Every structure is written in structure tokens, then in C-alpha cells.
Amino acid sequence: MLLPPVLAASSFVSVQPGLIFWTLVTFVIVFFVLRWKAWGPILQLVQEREKQIANAVESAKRERAEAEKLLADQKTAIAEARRQAAEDTRRIQAEMEKFREELMAKSRKEAEELKLSARREIEEQKTKAIAEVRAMAVDLSIEVAGKLINERLDDSKHRALADQFVQGLPLGGNGPVSRTA
Numbered sequence: 001m002l003l004p005p006v007l008a009a010s011s012f013v014s015v016q017p018g019l020i021f022w023t024l025v026t027f028v029i030v031f032f033v034l035r036w037k038a039w040g041p042i043l044q045l046v047q048e049r050e051k052q053i054a055n056a057v058e059s060a061k062r063e064r065a066e067a068e069k070l071l072a073d074q075k076t077a078i079a080e081a082r083r084q085a086a087e088d089t090r091r092i093q094a095e096m097e098k099f100r101e102e103l104m105a106k107s108r109k110e111a112e113e114l115k116l117s118a119r120r121e122i123e124e125q126k127t128k129a130i131a132e133v134r135a136m137a138v139d140l141s142i143e144v145a146g147k148l149i150n151e152r153l154d155d156s157k158h159r160a161l162a163d164q165f166v167q168g169l170p171l172g173g174n175g176p177v178s179r180t181a
Helices: 005-009 017-150 155-168
Strands: none
């Protein structure tokens, strides 16, 4: 084999069992030292960071679920408030309608009572007026009869006397009526 002269002089290509042993011993020592001093704390930091991230994710999930629950509760409360407001409005309208109907019924009743009272008053006044007319007619008849008895009249005098009394009658309480013939 023809090797270049540089490689032949170099110890890189030659196998040296002592060097391999010490390289393996150094590698094992460095491996355990790194594992003990570097990888352990690094892995511990990575695990703690994983736990923090997992806790943050879990906390975010809980908070989101709680926020969704609160939102649902608020929606339910708003719907209940709207329903209650609609019910109150309906109830108030019904009460107002009932009050209006009661007021109308009361007004109708009072109007009917006033009409009945007015009719009674009219009937009383009519009865009084009829009684007065009858009393006046009786008085007039007595007067006419008294004058007829005192004076014997013929038909023309009788008519003149009746006209005179009729003209002396009050019409509607205004006193005697004067008629011009």
C-alpha cells in the first residue's frame, strides 16, 4: 500500500489500545460528570417549565370554563329580567285596563243615579204643578160658582165673566195675563 508520507508518519491511522482505553475512560467520566452536574439540573429545569406550562394551560382551561359558565349565567339572568319586565308590563297594563273599566262603570253608575235623581225631581215637580193647577181650578170653580150665584147672568154676561177670569189666570207663574180684545 502506498500511503502518502504524511499519513504514514501520523499516529491517526494507527490503532493504539492505550489511547482507546483512556479515551473511553475520559468519555465515561465526562458523561457521568455532565449527567450529574449539567444534564440533571437542565432536565430538572425543563421538567419544571413543562409543569408550569401544563399548570398555565390547565388554569386557562378552568378560567375559560368559569367565564363560559358566568356568561351563560348572565345570559340566563338577562333573559329572566326581560321576561320579568314583559310580565310586569303586561300586569300593569291589565291593572290599568281593569282600573279604567272600574272607573267607567263607576261613572256610568253615577250618571245613571243622576238621571234617576233628575227624573224623580221632574216627577215631583210635575206632581206639585198638577196639584197646584188642580187647586187653582178648584179655587177658580168656587169663585165662578160664587159669582154666578150672586148674579144671575145671561149667556153673554156668562161668557164675559169667564173670559175675565181666564185672563186673570197666571200662566207659568208669571202673574195675570192681560189680553187685548
